[in-house]
Amino acid sequence: MSSAREPARTGPSTPVEAASGERLTVFATRWLQSLPVPVRPVITARRHPHIINRMALTWGDHHAVADYFDSLLISSRPDRRGFAVEVLDELVDLQQAFMDGRIG
Template identity: 45%
Template sequence: MNHSLPPDEPGPTTPNSLWVTTTPAQLLDDAAPASPHPKRKPQAAGLTPEAHTWLARLPPRYQPLATARRHPHIINLLSEAWKKPADLPAHFRELMLSSRPGRRAGFQFEVLTELADLQAMAELVQKGENP
């Protein structure tokens, strides 16, 4: 049985008054995030100006804000990689499947979800479709 929302009810893809309309820069602070890993050095730098611009240009549904807060170096890398769409699949494979030696804890679920969404968006753009 399919229970859809009435047309006047906001749904997952329907904008509503609860949506926040802020820029990524307003949601992020450039302070180095604290690392939950005692052996890991804290992040040395925040987002580059290019990464801030790239984030702001992404559709809000695809803006990886948790990733930007926790792993600004990844957002800096992706903002550069986005300029060469043909290279994006390799960048995402490297991010998602570590080939580095040793046991890896992996990304937090929220970060992993954002990266998967960005990967899906990149695939749509490469096919010439709107995300």
């Protein structure tokens, strides 16, 4: 669901800190850089580093990753704000590549 108007998904070379003060770990940064550029969630990493940190830690466990995608993308809480469109696009692209077996 990427568009030509989005920035290139090259990703951070150093730990990133979100407005909330959360930081992307070195481990998560390496994991992020290991992903193919077309599905690299760099906007998500900038805005929600805790998501990328957890994704990197669980990446080796197919069921844990699938469950985490579900928890992110399927809301069971009616008061949940949801993600910005560009973050949602990245997460859906990454999930699709993961579920199709192109990565993971």
